[in-house]
Amino acid sequence: MKVSIPIEGMHCASCAVLIERELAKKDGVSKANVNYALGRATVEFNESKIQTHDLAQTIKDQGYEPVVAIHDESENRKQKIEHGLGRTHEHHGYVGKRGLIAAFILCVPLIASMVVPQGIGMIFGMPMFDVFSLVSAWILVAVLGRKFHLGTWNELKHFRANMDTLVTIGTGSALVWSTYAFFTGGKMYFESAGMIVAFLLLGKFLEESQRQKAGEAISALLNLHAKDAHRITSDGSTEDVDPKKLRLGDVCLVKPGERIPIDGIIIEGRTNVDESMLTGEPIPVERAKGDVVIGANVNGTGAIKMSVTAEPGKTTLDAIVATVEHALTTKSPVERLVDTISSFFVPTVIAIAILAWIVWFILTRDLAQSIEIAVAVLIVACPCAMGLATPAAIMVGTGAGAKKGILIKDGSALEIARSIDTILLDKTGTLTKGKPTVTDIIEQKDPTSRPFELLEVAGGLESLSEHPLASAILDAVQNQKAHPVAIPTVTSFEAVAGKGLRGIMNGSHVSLGTEDFLRSRDVDFPDDIVLKAEELRRAAKTVMFVARETLLLGMIAAQDEVKPDAKQAIAAFHSLNIKTGLVTGDHLATANAVAHELGIDLVYADVSPIKKADIVSSLKKEGNRVAFVGDGMNDAPALATADLGIAIGTGTDIAIATGQIVLMKGSPEKAVDAITLSRATFRAIKQNLFWAFVYNIIGIPLAAFGFLNPIIAGGAMALSSVSVLGNSLRIKRRL
Numbered sequence: 001m002k003v004s005i006p007i008e009g010m011h012c013a014s015c016a017v018l019i020e021r022e023l024a025k026k027d028g029v030s031k032a033n034v035n036y037a038l039g040r041a042t043v044e045f046n047e048s049k050i051q052t053h054d055l056a057q058t059i060k061d062q063g064y065e066p067v068v069a070i071h072d073e074s075e076n077r078k079q080k081i082e083h084g085l086g087r088t089h090e091h092h093g094y095v096g097k098r099g100l101i102a103a104f105i106l107c108v109p110l111i112a113s114m115v116v117p118q119g120i121g122m123i124f125g126m127p128m129f130d131v132f133s134l135v136s137a138w139i140l141v142a143v144l145g146r147k148f149h150l151g152t153w154n155e156l157k158h159f160r161a162n163m164d165t166l167v168t169i170g171t172g173s174a175l176v177w178s179t180y181a182f183f184t185g186g187k188m189y190f191e192s193a194g195m196i197v198a199f200l201l202l203g204k205f206l207e208e209s210q211r212q213k214a215g216e217a218i219s220a221l222l223n224l225h226a227k228d229a230h231r232i233t234s235d236g237s238t239e240d241v242d243p244k245k246l247r248l249g250d251v252c253l254v255k256p257g258e259r260i261p262i263d264g265i266i267i268e269g270r271t272n273v274d275e276s277m278l279t280g281e282p283i284p285v286e287r288a289k290g291d292v293v294i295g296a297n298v299n300g301t302g303a304i305k306m307s308v309t310a311e312p313g314k315t316t317l318d319a320i321v322a323t324v325e326h327a328l329t330t331k332s333p334v335e336r337l338v339d340t341i342s343s344f345f346v347p348t349v350i351a352i353a354i355l356a357w358i359v360w361f362i363l364t365r366d367l368a369q370s371i372e373i374a375v376a377v378l379i380v381a382c383p384c385a386m387g388l389a390t391p392a393a394i395m396v397g398t399g400a401g402a403k404k405g406i407l408i409k410d411g412s413a414l415e416i417a418r419s420i421d422t423i424l425l426d427k428t429g430t431l432t433k434g435k436p437t438v439t440d441i442i443e444q445k446d447p448t449s450r451p452f453e454l455l456e457v458a459g460g461l462e463s464l465s466e467h468p469l470a471s472a473i474l475d476a477v478q479n480q481k482a483h484p485v486a487i488p489t490v491t492s493f494e495a496v497a498g499k500g501l502r503g504i505m506n507g508s509h510v511s512l513g514t515e516d517f518l519r520s521r522d523v524d525f526p527d528d529i530v531l532k533a534e535e536l537r538r539a540a541k542t543v544m545f546v547a548r549e550t551l552l553l554g555m556i557a558a559q560d561e562v563k564p565d566a567k568q569a570i571a572a573f574h575s576l577n578i579k580t581g582l583v584t585g586d587h588l589a590t591a592n593a594v595a596h597e598l599g600i601d602l603v604y605a606d607v608s609p610i611k612k613a614d615i616v617s618s619l620k621k622e623g624n625r626v627a628f629v630g631d632g633m634n635d636a637p638a639l640a641t642a643d644l645g646i647a648i649g650t651g652t653d654i655a656i657a658t659g660q661i662v663l664m665k666g667s668p669e670k671a672v673d674a675i676t677l678s679r680a681t682f683r684a685i686k687q688n689l690f691w692a693f694v695y696n697i698i699g700i701p702l703a704a705f706g707f708l709n710p711i712i713a714g715g716a717m718a719l720s721s722v723s724v725l726g727n728s729l730r731i732k733r734r735l
Contacts, residue, residue: 007041425582432566491504588603
């Protein structure tokens, strides 16, 4: 069982670490991830040992509020992700717009007290601005800053400390001391206590705003579902229904300009479809009868009728959203390291603040100054920036990728992609269009063969095959207008992966495939046929031989046109210092011709799907970091073996389930974009962590040695999280 539980009340990375640790301790829980940036726990567990309400209670027992436990069903994904982006619980933040405005209005008398000469105006025998400062500071700290103190109280009840604890101890001590000094005539720090809270509230407000901005691409993805569907009834009339009520086999009318309500296949009409939602490409694609259309894409110029082929909640868009959700809830190794550091960070800072207070009091005997320095240490050390460094970058990178048809399935893929130095690409469907056409049909003259027997055998075998070459050969056989060929029945059919086809036709064993495949069946190859085949292969054509028993009937050559952007993609990989390789089941001469045309470094030909995985393993053993780009089906072994599997899919569940990165359009340049995006995202993570750690490494000693004013510390701490989020948003500019 897997559930996702939105959580209120987490204020820093150490909160998330605590909840995750407690959930993982429970009997029956196999995996627990708590994401601070999204405010959500994702738990995998054995339902026979523990229930969802027990998990929610565990969170509640730690002092946090589980909003609702949601089963990991696709229809609830939107609610779960939107919660994490801050769209559904804005009132649970530290402060709203009105509260923030009030906070800075209350800062006016605090600022004035620092610049206006003492003695101007008296209230109850006290300087007027001192009284204003007292009232303003108490309202700021005790009322507007109450969320910090409520969080502290919750932590103290469980004998813990977090970011709120630092703020409460820091501002509270300054406020209490200043109130004492107000009545006894000592030095006051009302402006420090009040303005620190104001800056912290500003930082929290900006942090929430930036976090929502970081999730804009994901939010847009969640709102793509069509709002209604025109279902055609049995009497031919149409009725408007919620797309969630559609069932397999229902027929819908889609008018020009409307969103396609659900995945289906066109049964009538012709149109252009804007598939930018799926592929990131803005140019509409022509679709006609028999073509698949994907829900949420926009129908263009023509009205179409379509038959529903997917159940609600199991569409391509749902699969994309599920992939995005998985990426957002799966922690990368670097994030786990940061979480571990954060869990020890707050207690360490409190210890440093206490030590600084003791040392300064011993040296100066000035209690006020000692408190001020301790407050500065506590305020400057908030670990929020560290907690946001990784998830914020992953959120932006994942969203930007999804918008461009690049699905990053988990954070670990980003770390792997940055170090890739070798990329292997499948030929058919990856570098080529995957729609070959027959260019040559050469019959071997033999007195025992019948005219057009070559085409009969080829058509009979390929009629049972799903290989891309099958449709090309069938088209060629069926388009013999001068001499129409009847396609005979083949029995005992067998497809040998990467080799060819065989079966029984009219009582004879027949076969079609590679030269090695037919030679293994004792088929004899005349020298002139072998020479002609080599000539065709050097022209980048794929050659297939056809035989009856041990008699070679001839050969068929087909050519799969190279994609127009393939050469640019290979050049782009080279510019990234990535070595390229071509892997194909085709003959070496054909593979060499394609590789030469595109400028590919390595060539591996005549390989089976399992052999592709062996090649990947061999390169990895040599110390290379290998990525494999394939169609996600027959390339599955290689995708799984590679350090990074990049699956080129068309939106099917199989394609989306394969590889760590999924490209929703078959352009090899998308693979370049995926690597570029991954490197940009991980670069942002490193930058975020660098500045988050440097900020604390520099700030804490400066505060402890008395060089940092508490107000400046508060402002800097508040803006540190915003800077991390702002830096993460720069990732979107790389695509």
